[in-house]
Amino acid sequence: MTERETLLRIEHLKKEYPGVTPLRDVNLEVKKGDVIAVIGPSGTGKSTLLRMINRMEEVTAGKIFFKNEEVTSPLCQIHQLRQKIGMIFQSFNLFSHLTVVENIMAAPVDLLGMSRQDAYDRAKKLLARVSLESKAFSYPDELSGGQKQRIAIVRALAMEPIILLLDEPTSALDPTMTGEVETVIRRVAEAGVTMMLVTHDMNLARRVSNRVLYMDEGGVYEDGPPEVIFENPAREKTRWFVRKLTTLDLCIDSREFDFIGCNTGMKEFGLKNDIPKGIILSVMLLFEEIYAQILLPRLSPFKMRWVVEYSKENETATVTADYSGEPFDITKTGPAGGDGSDPDRTKELSMRLIRGRVHDMQWSYTGDAELGNHLSMTVV
């Protein structure tokens, strides 16, 4: 493999805001052809890092070199460098008073000195590539979010950038529209444009990138190919973060908790992980039966932990419920450990519903734990 050209070199980069220091020491090299997904928890300076590369954000300390030119130098003609560094924003930021085609033509004509005809022809060609030729004379207000973002990408590409920075390009979009934008991003990446992509959408990160940066503790915490980062991360915080992506963990520690909020949480979890609708509906049903019908009337004080883990390979969700109180095996008829005299008909009905949706239902009890009852099941 031949050594690829280094486009971007970041040395000891630091960003300090009054009160917080999201980035303490960032060191990074970006090579030509890299398609980097920057992931990590909120507040770890992913967007800040991206925005410092083209100095949309001022640098507190450290150096950034773009093709051997120091971006962070006070002598740097930053607006000239920015012509070669495309940027895509979360909120699209199309110029609302101009038509789509004018949005695309403006910079090549004004900054590259391209003739209006050439700029127009290029805009048309690029629009065709994102299947939005027909919208050339529309105003941004008339477009959907997904269309706007595709135009924004075309606008950046019209400058023929050496590197493209994408700052959460799908976060402001309806889930139904992320697909069209993702397709465009993937196609641009396949065309060989170097990219840096900050995103919360792990599917997007996994599908588009060939390199993933996990940001934490004020810098690049782990750097590797997507298979490694997502399947088998080397460091603990990365593992934790990646596991949390496919795991929903709800702690219910009082009787007056937000039931609807939990349902919404499960729905969102499903959407985020592309879990088939049927599975998520089953999980929600389990939750309602186990929590509301069986445990809530019987346990006092009430405490429960509800964990859903989804496995993409097997397309199954593993649900575990840990709850407080005396040993109570809900799979057995009659309240185990109680007097057992009065079989509860409501509970029987619930159990029948539950058994229809799961297999592998197991109960165990650990005496010394706070949540001693441990129930696990698999939803297919």
Place this chain on the structure above:
Amino acid sequence: MGWKRYRNLLFVFACLLVFISSPVTAKEIYSLDDLAGAKVGGWPSLGEMALRKRYPDIRFIELETIADMVQHVKQGKVDACLLKRVFYNALKSEGVEGVRLLPEPVASSPTGYLFAKTPKGRKLADQMDSFIRKCRQDGTLDRLTNKWMQGSEEERVFEKPVLSGKNGRLIAGSNAINMPFVYLKNEKVIGYEVELFALFCAEYGYDYEVKLTSFESMLVGVETGEYDVGVNAVEILKERTENFRLSEPTYIDDTMILVRDYEGVTSLITSLKDRLVRTLVTEDRWKMLAGGMGTTLLITLSATVLGTLLGFIFCFVYRENYRCLNTLIDLLFRFLQGMPMMVLLMLFYYVIFGGTKLGGTVVAIVVFTLTTGVDVFGMLRSGTASVPREQTEAALALGYTGRQAFRKFILPQAVRTFFPTWQSTIVNLLKFTAIVGYITVQDLTRMADLIRARTYDAFMPLIVISILYLLLAYLTMKLTGLLAARLEPARRRPEKILPGVKL
């Protein structure tokens, strides 16, 4: 639609008509003794002092023009007015009805020219005094009195003598609404005092020019040296001699009491038609109105163009963030926004440009340009602030400089939000120009005042100019609206978006 549109206008008009024809009940006055406790209007004068002495409990209301006095008396807003006999004769010869004089005079009031108490003023006044004495002796005053005071309007022909001007030009200030002393006819200032003054100028080798202003501004102007002399039939009052040098009297007249005459009023319609004719047709007065409208438009248009330009310049300069310039703009902003328009006009005319020869119109344009400038600046500032920061970011990320981004992307978007406010600012500007009469500018309102002074008809000129102002405001809205259509990008026709590009 058509009817509904004009319904409101018609309603206002109807109200006005009812208002004209329904006088307020007033105290009826048949002799001087009825004046005890009455409301009396007029100029502060010898007559006023005499009257106050005799009837300490009268209420005095200052009225500047004779037209106002006639109107106040007719409508019963005052019970009586102080008026000199010659003025009464003049208004009777204009066919004014519904007022009459009480037979007894209140006082005898001399009038003359007004000079400043400066060396120059004193010198001129001395020359004037000896000239008046000479004219009294050689019968010139009698001849002029016969012609201007007793003759009919046809006989009142101003014979302007030949003026050499070898000793310079005198600037005279006057409100020119004191027929027959000094008044406007066919757009020329003429009258008893004007002819006498012209003769004086001929005798002493001067040339002269009369500047039209209000009485109050005339007083200030003479004091500050703006005018060399006040030709305004100024009454020779003792307290005036403290600040001014007054000439020998040129005329001594009786101050009379004008009261309402309950007999002999012609029908409303005939009188309306007659009044309209006198307001517009007689002596080609429509030309005065047209000229006034031209001046109003000139000031409005100039201030609109220059002021808007200035606002944009302020905006660009402000963005460069030079500390002292920004402080300066901020100060100017506060100063101009916190000042009544009239005070500003007077300040600029008499103080800031007091020493220069700049005319009132130019000063008015300067003042309105400045106020419009700061208004536009304010609008642009809030307009640009309302454009999301991300728009700037997007432009910067493409490689535009801050200045380019502002000009190409932020400003056009700000202008969209700014437009409606700008439009109403321009209409307001048009309306504000109505006060430029205070600094001798002869705009539409001022012309109406002059016509009112000649016809003694307070209403018709007002109605005529209110219609004209409405028209102008409507036109302004329409014209600026057209501009809006050009500026609003989303309203461009598709073929205009990319001219010269083969699609």
